Amino acid sequence: MPQGTGRAQMLALCLVNFLVALEFSIVNVALPALQQDLDIQATTAQWILSGYALAFGSALLCGGRVADLLGARRVLLAGLLAFVATSAAAAAAPNFALLAACRVSQGASAAAATPAALGLVTRLFAGPDRLRALSWWGAAASLGFACGAVFGGVLTGVAGWRSIFLACAALGCVAIALVRFRVPDLPRAVGAQPDWLGAVQMALCGAALIMTLSLAPRAQQEPGLLLLSGIAATMLATALVFRRRRHPAPLIPHGFLTRRVVLQGNLFGAWAAAAGGSMVYFATSLMQSALHWSDAVTGLMLLPDAAAAAVGARVAAPLSRRLGRTQTCRAGLAAILTGMVVLAATPLDAAAVGVLVLGTSLVGFGLVLVAVVASMLASDGLQEGEHGLSGGVLMTTQQLGVSIGLGCLLLVAQLAPGTPTSVGSIRACFLAGAGLAALACLRIASASRSKNAAAADAATDA
Secondary structure (H helix, E strand, O other): OOOOHHHHHHHHHHHHHHHHHHHHHHHHHHHHHHHHHHOOOHHHHHHHHHHHHHHHHHHHHHHHHHHHHHOHHHHHHHHHHHHHHHHHHHHHOOOHHHHHHHHHHHHHHHHHHHHHHHHHHHHHOOOHHHHHHHHHHHHHHHHHHHHHHHHHHHHHHHHOOHHHHHHHHHHHHHHHHHHHHHOOOOOOOOOOOOOHHHHHHHHHHHHHHHHHHHHHHHOOOOHHHHHHHHHHHHHHHHHHHHHHHHOOOOOOOOOOOOOHHHHHHHHHHHHHHHHHOOHHHHHHHHHHHHOOOOHHHHHHOOHHHHHHHHHHHHHHHHHHHHHOHHHHHHHHHHHHHHHHHHHHOOOOOOOHHHHHHHHHHHHHHHHHHHHHHHHHHHOOOOOOOOHHHHHHHHHHHHHHHHHHHHHHHHHHHHHOOOOOOOHHHHHHHHHHHHHHHHHHHHHHHHHHHHHHHHHHHHHHHO
């Protein structure tokens, strides 16, 4: 990690990513207690999770672009302040409606803060320091997710579900102080007036698309809502395409997404997220429904995953230098493939502990390895005023990858013999995730062979 001031800056920015990932997972464990206290059905309680993810995924791109235009540090502080306020409000929410509104606001606040923080990482650090900084950035997210699963159960058991939101608010205050006193204010982008209406359209389109993907596995139970969200996503996407062609300063500048390294980074990140991003969901289901482990034990079982993810973040830079970035991504996808196959073979006896540790660790290692390399690719050759945008686009495609992957795997669970939560269905989901990773590995191998053949032909002609 960079020395001196750079170390403090990296700590402050990584804490933001840690906090956002923590908030994703910490509520999962507290959901049964929250459901009982507010007297709501399980299907209703799921919107406490979905509301945060929906707002977060749909507003990331806008948050990144706004950070470029208004100043990354300013947007980061505003997002953190809003996050702390909505976390405190969630802790005091007297009913489901207000709690759900707070969770949506939390997601939107996190969507403003996270790409701004990632944009600052890629602007403050260059060369080898940037590679190390991006490695720690990826490790912070994995550690936050694992800590949320562990401490969510502890806090809920000791002080009730409201304490988890107070803990997030307190940690947010620490992040604000570190950013305020350690992270410098960098010049903001200048240019034409951005397309704010297009930004709203893009956020709504993202929300409709993510909702459509989330509802797809439940098409038989909620066909009307699925149809409406699909129509809304299609109409908003069409309107957005037409508006982007006419506006002189669209939210995503013309030609940005067609740059080779940007496209590669986003494709690698999205594909890995689709293959292994929902691993924790199915592994948790297996541990709790089939093995009947407690919330605390389930959370502790995810700690090796976080440790392996930290290893993946640590070796990403040296592996990229040795193998090249494309082949490093292929290695990460191969680790995801192997881990998902191992998880599909989990026995229902004492040996399950070792198999689950190995499988989750392999997937966690591969996910972060690919995510770090994808960040390296997406941050290459950025012009001034594009760092926040790059972070927002990258995180948006990864969120879409998770949504698409989870939707596909849940569909597999419904089509598999038995109930969607049976052991056989969960095993089928793991194998389906492995299949997605295998397709990505084959695609990279095919592209590499084509590139080598073209180079050989060029050498022969010369």
